[in-house]
Amino acid sequence: MHLTPWPDPLPAGIEVYRLDFDLTIEATAARRVLTSDERAKADRFARTADRVRFTSTRSALRNLLAGRVGCEPVEVPLAASLHGKPFIERAGGNAPQFNVSHSGSHALIALGDARTVTEIGIDIExxxxxxxxxxxxxxxxxxxxxxxxxxxxxxxxxxxxxxxxxxxxxxxxxxxxxxxxxxxxxxxxxxxxxxxxxxxxxxxxxxxxxxxxxxxxxxxxxxxxxxxxx
The missing domain is CATH 3.90.470.20 (4'-phosphopantetheinyl transferase domain)
Incomplete structure (x- = not known):
């Protein structure tokens, strides 16, 4: 798993990170920052590639958010709306906006500073x-x-x-x-x-x-x- 900041200029208050996968190798180290529910979800994927994409992307997201929220990666209180949009629970009005997408051998993670961005979405196909x-x-x-x-x-x-x-x-x-x-x-x-x-x-x-x-x-x-x- 290789995580790099987006090299091109972005709108004010927005960061984008690109994650590159090796879909043939289990993301064992990444599992350490996942919750028990997330590890169970990863285990339900039958294909190695699907487990790698989910585990690596969620691990990278937790690590990126932890420093901004002020807690350990596994403690970031992630939740999802009725339609599946992820957000941070109990973080107040300054919680960063974020969104993720993965396809094939890559994932993108977008972060938005709550002082300048109220909603954010990203997609890769x-x-x-x-x-x-x-x-x-x-x-x-x-x-x-x-x-x-x-x-x-x-x-x-x-x-x-x-x-x-x-x-x-x-x-x-x-x-x-x-x-x-x-x-x-x-x-x-x-x-x-x-x-x-x-x-x-x-x-x-x-x-x-x-x-x-x-x-x-x-x-x-x-x-x-x-x-x-x-």
Missing amino acids: ACKANVDVEAISSLAFTTRECGEVRNAADRLHALYTRWVGKEAVLKAIGVGVAKHLKTIGIRPGANGQFALECAVPEWTNFQAAALRAPIGYAAALAWRAKEETT
Whole structure:
């Protein structure tokens, strides 16, 4: 397991870390900072690769949060919302925002300073060349997005760019991803920034951008900046 800070510039108050896995070797050392429930969950995965991804990502997250919360990694009080968005219990208003995603041999962990960021989401996906672009587009994308993907020179890139953008935004909002994929519209723009289209007024103040992912992957970050008070 190798954890590195994101090398590219990020919005104020946000940190991103990339985790690289060796999926053939059990993450034995990483288990030491997991709770008993988390170790039991890891043991329920039948495949070594799935155990490694879960164990390594949760261990790295706990180690990153521990210094910010002021406790041992295993003591970080992690919980999840109704739709599965993770958060820190009993940490007050200054608890860092965070989100994780893993796919293939990589994971991303996003941290947001509560003084400047109120919500954060991140997504990474391994780009599979044999996917049915038309079928996925019709299930997940708006009419405009379907047309853009259909007419793109690189349809696979267009598909995954929009997919990870949507996932990151919906994870930041904290709602069920599958149910709301067509509620959010993604329009890639300059410098990796996404223009967001949404009919839900409460969701219009989120921002999102593509991240420079490893070769063969797509990734995106979404966040909501804290409004300044006068």
